[in-house]
Amino acid sequence: MLLTPDNLQALWLTFKVAALTTLILLLAGTPLAWWLARSRAWVTRPIGALVALPLVLPPSVLGFYLLVALGPEGPLGRWMLALGLPTLPFTFAGLVVASVFYSLPFMVQPILNSMQALGERPLEAAATLRASPLDTFFSVVLPLCRPGLVTGCIMSFAHTVGEFGVVLMVGGNIPGVTRVVSVQIFDHVEALEYADAHRLAAVMLAFSFSVLLALQVYSARQARKGRA
Amino acid sequence: MSELTTRTFIRVAACAIAVWASCGGATAGEAQVAVAANFAEPIKAIAAVLEKTTGHTLKISTGASGAFYTQIRNGAPFDVFLSADNERPEMLERDGLAQPGTRFTYATGKLVLWSVKADRVDARGEVLRSADLGKVAYANPKTAPYGEAALQVMQRLGLRAAVAPKLVQGESIGQAFAFVKTGNADVGFVALSQVLQGGRLKEGSMWMIPQAHYDVIRQDAVILKKGANNEAAQALVRLLQSPNIKDLIRSYGYDL
Numbered sequence: 430m431l432l433t434p435d436n437l438q439a440l441w442l443t444f445k446v447a448a449l450t451t452l453i454l455l456l457a458g459t460p461l462a463w464w465l466a467r468s469r470a471w472v473t474r475p476i477g478a479l480v481a482l483p484l485v486l487p488p489s490v491l492g493f494y495l496l497v498a499l500g501p502e503g504p505l506g507r508w509m510l511a512l513g514l515p516t517l518p519f520t521f522a523g524l525v526v527a528s529v530f531y532s533l534p535f536m537v538q539p540i541l542n543s544m545q546a547l548g549e550r551p552l553e554a555a556a557t558l559r560a561s562p563l564d565t566f567f568s569v570v571l572p573l574c575r576p577g578l579v580t581g582c583i584m585s586f587a588h589t590v591g592e593f594g595v596v597l598m599v600g601g602n603i604p605g606v607t608r609v610v611s612v613q614i615f616d617h618v619e620a621l622e623y624a625d626a627h628r629l630a631a632v633m634l635a636f637s638f639s640v641l642l643a644l645q646v647y648s649a650r651q652a653r654k655g656r657a
Numbered sequence: 658m659s660e661l662t663t664r665t666f667i668r669v670a671a672c673a674i675a676v677w678a679s680c681g682g683a684t685a686g687e688a689q690v691a692v693a694a695n696f697a698e699p700i701k702a703i704a705a706v707l708e709k710t711t712g713h714t715l716k717i718s719t720g721a722s723g724a725f726y727t728q729i730r731n732g733a734p735f736d737v738f739l740s741a742d743n744e745r746p747e748m749l750e751r752d753g754l755a756q757p758g759t760r761f762t763y764a765t766g767k768l769v770l771w772s773v774k775a776d777r778v779d780a781r782g783e784v785l786r787s788a789d790l791g792k793v794a795y796a797n798p799k800t801a802p803y804g805e806a807a808l809q810v811m812q813r814l815g816l817r818a819a820v821a822p823k824l825v826q827g828e829s830i831g832q833a834f835a836f837v838k839t840g841n842a843d844v845g846f847v848a849l850s851q852v853l854q855g856g857r858l859k860e861g862s863m864w865m866i867p868q869a870h871y872d873v874i875r876q877d878a879v880i881l882k883k884g885a886n887n888e889a890a891q892a893l894v895r896l897l898q899s900p901n902i903k904d905l906i907r908s909y910g911y912d913l
Contacts, residue, residue, distance in 0.1 A: 500841040518841045519792055519825045601825030601836065602797065619724045619828075620799040 436629050438605050439613040446521070446609060447589040450528040451536075454585050457529075458536035459578070463566065465537070466544035481534050488531070492598025495527050499599070519601035524609070527599055528589045535584040543577025544570065576651045580644065587640045590633075686889035689716045689734055691725040693741035693876065694796075694831035695766060695803055695848035699909045700739065706905075707896055713889035721829035723800025729754055729881065736884025737893055739876070741766060741830070742802035746879040759880040763897045764911035766874030767849035768806045770864040773840055782864040784844060785816055791843025793823045794836040803830045806871040807846035813870050837861075849910035856908055876911075 432440070461480070465473050483491060499517040500506045506516045517523030551573060555565040571578070593611040600607035602616070610629055617626035692700045697719040704715040718725075718735070726745040729735060730752065738755070740746050743762065749755040770785070772778045784790060796804030804826070811817045825841075827833035830848050837845035852859055878897060884890035896902050903913050 496835075496839055496841060500839045502840040506840075516841065518836075597828065601792070601794070601842075602828070603825060616797065616799065619721065619727055619797075621727055621730070 431628055432632070433625065435604065436610075436613065436625060439608055439610045439629070440632065442521075442605060442607075443590055443609040443611075446524050446528055447586045449525050450532055450589045451582050451586045453525070453529050454532060454536040455578070455582060458533065458581065458585075459540055459571075462537045462540035462544055463570070465541055466547075480537050483531050484534050488592070488594025489598060491527070491531060492595040495523075495530070495595070496599050499523065499526075518599045519603060519607060521606050523599060524596060524607050527595045528592060531592055531595050532585045532588045535588045536581040539580040539584065540574060540577040543574040547573055576648070579647060583640060583644050583647075587637065590636070686713045686887060686892075687716060688713065688736040688884060688887050688889035688893060690718070690737045690739065690890075690893065691729070691733070691735040692717055692719045692739045693722045693725075694719050694801070694829040695741055695850055696739055696764070696876070697831060698850055699764075699906055699911075702905060703893075703896065703902060706902065707889075707893055710896075711889075711892050713892050715889065715893065719829075719831060721797060721800040722802055723797075724829070727800075734883060735881055736887045736890040737878060737880055739763060739878045740802075741874065741876050743875040743877040744802075746877040749879060749881065754882055756880040756882065756885050759894065760877050761894075761898065762875050762913075763878045764876045764906050764913055766803065766806075766876055767910055767912065768803060768810065768846055768866050768871055768874070769849050769852060770844055770866060771837055771847050771852050771861060772844045772863070773838055773861040775860075775862050778844055778862040778864050780864060782814075782866065784864075785811075785814065785820060790820075790823060792825045792836070792841065793820055794825050794827060794833040794842035794845030794847075796830040796833045796846070797826050797828055801827075801829055801833075802874055803846065803848055804833070806874055809871040810846070810866055853910045856910075 465477055465480070496518055497503050498505045499509070501510060501516050509516055517526055547570065551569050552565060555569045560568065591611065592609070593615070596607065596609055596612055597615070600609070600612060602608050602612060608616075610633060614626050614629050614633070617623070617629065690700070697717075700715070700717055700719075704717060708714050722741040722745050725733070725735070725738060725740070726748065729738060729749060738746060738749065743760075746755060746760050750757060750760060770778050770782050772784075778784050785793070795807040798804035798808050808817070811820050823843075825836060827836055830851070833842075833845050834847045834851045836842040837847065849865070852861070852863060878894065880887075880890050880894060897906075907913055
């Protein structure tokens with residue numbers, strides 16, 4: 430076997446974090462995108478800016494704030510302890526929470542774009558057929574926005590896999606719990622274990638290229654469907 | 658402008674340039690220094706003394722010694738390396754990346770078990786055996802000598818397996834300290850120099866780990882190939898060996 434058990438463990442952990450993050454983001458990001466697309470309230474603007482913030486914020490800033498806020502002395506950490514829950518840094522759950530923040534714009538933005546492109550017509554048509562808003566959302570909006578949803582999921586998953594700075598700040602580098610592939614590669618390099626670093630890095634390169642290739646093929650096919 | 662004032666002006670300007678050149682050119686050198694994270698506090702004070710007495714300035718980078726070793730092997734532009742061990746400077750000598758004959762021990766490190774909470778860590782480290790022990794922070798033993806020392810302590814106390822599930826790793830002793838300082842780790846293995854101020858414990862509680870529990874942390878410094886002709890680098894190395902600075906280093910909790 431080319432990859433050591435440690436490396437396989439890191440790959441499996443990375444997959445688990447990314448998959449769970451994507452699922453949570455899909456469930457939370459879709460209604461959020463819908464609200465941002467439809468609401469006329471002024472508050473959509475600051476909320477929209479907050480959603481996009483992880484795009485420009487250095488991961489170390491996000492990591493630092495999460496470490497301080499989620500720690501036992503921090504506002505959120507205290508609240509967790511009061512509820513009898515463990516604090517989040519250095520845990521798998523903490524990593525997922527951090528990743529949800531970190532990848533949020535990568536889910537919301539594509540969905541929001543496709544919802545904005547929808548226009549009023551399909552919704553008016555649904556309304557004249559006496560569809561309830563909820564029914565319209567599930568039977569009209571979501572199917573029509575499928576390309577946005579698919580793109581959002583792929584991007585969120587891939588972006589979470591590529592996460593490094595935030596994990597380095599709040600992860601604590603625990604094998605099988607928070608030591609994801611990117612951190613594992615960093616450790617290999619720092620410890621001069623270049624052979625291991627090469628193998629894992631090659632896996633990541635192949636993975637990232639495949640994801641982007643799949644995305645290209647998918648959007649090309651969607652574009653053709655749109656023309657047909 | 659009359660001819661006289663023009664000549665005076667030229668003379669004054671020439672003087673000014675000469676003075677500027679003698680300050681800027683000859684004395685104000687600069688050295689890039691890679692410093693083990695445990696020595697982050699003392700090096701700041703030492704850099705201030707160096708600048709005051711010689712005009713030389715230091716550009717300081719702090720991090721894990723092992724990480725610096727890798728970076729220097731790959732061409733990092735440091736003039737001096739202050740490691741947290743003696744092995745890596747020796748390896749750099751063997752690699753031909755350090756100036757032969759410049760290596761010396763500038764400090765002997767002390768490892769402590771520390772918590773930000775008062776009364777948490779007892780004077781004998783029994784907290785490591787307590788049932789309600791939370792996360793235990795230490796530095797990555799592959800790259801940080803203090804992390805390796807922490808593993809030795811747990812090994813020699815027969816606690817390695819018991820504590821293993823609670824360990825969280827910082828990339829350097831600086832990050833291990835941050836984990837404890839923010840309360841995210843219950844206790845942590847850190848350097849004495851990180852928790853002392855003016856010879857006294859800054860906050861929280863600590864256990865001075867007996868030397869028998871870990872191998873001596875001999876911290877060596879070495880001038881690197883790039884710093885061979887750097888005056889600021891030479892001045893720093895001379896300063897580190899002067900009696901006053903040795904006292905200063907001791908006041909941070911190191912042996913010498």
